[in-house]
Amino acid sequence: GLIPKLKESGKIKGYTALSKTGPSHLRAKLYMAAVTAKQHNPDIRRQYERLLAAGKTKMSALGAAMRKLVQVCFGVVKNQSEFQVQTA
Numbered sequence: 001g002l003i004p005k006l007k008e009s010g011k012i013k014g015y016t017a018l019s020k021t022g023p024s025h026l027r028a029k030l031y032m033a034a035v036t037a038k039q040h041n042p043d044i045r046r047q048y049e050r051l052l053a054a055g056k057t058k059m060s061a062l063g064a065a066m067r068k069l070v071q072v073c074f075g076v077v078k079n080q081s082e083f084q085v086q087t088a
Helices: 024-040 042-053 058-079
Strands: 004-009 012-018
Touching: 012 058, 024 042, 024 058, 042 058
Parallel strands: none
Antiparallel strands: 004 012
């Protein structure tokens, strides 16, 4: 449920929204975590700002931040190690 879904038909270009598949309660928790992470996590802030500069919508950039949080959590659990911010 973290992928963007394009709404269009024929010549009509719609808008992009997050798909509603998957558990909504999990998506809601990831959304709030991503909103906080874009302010306090330098990795996610850089990604968010880069996507906005590339012309993505705020919600698309936030969806990418949500996915990155899932990947970070998976990596921490898989490797049994602490999260370390990457230096650019």
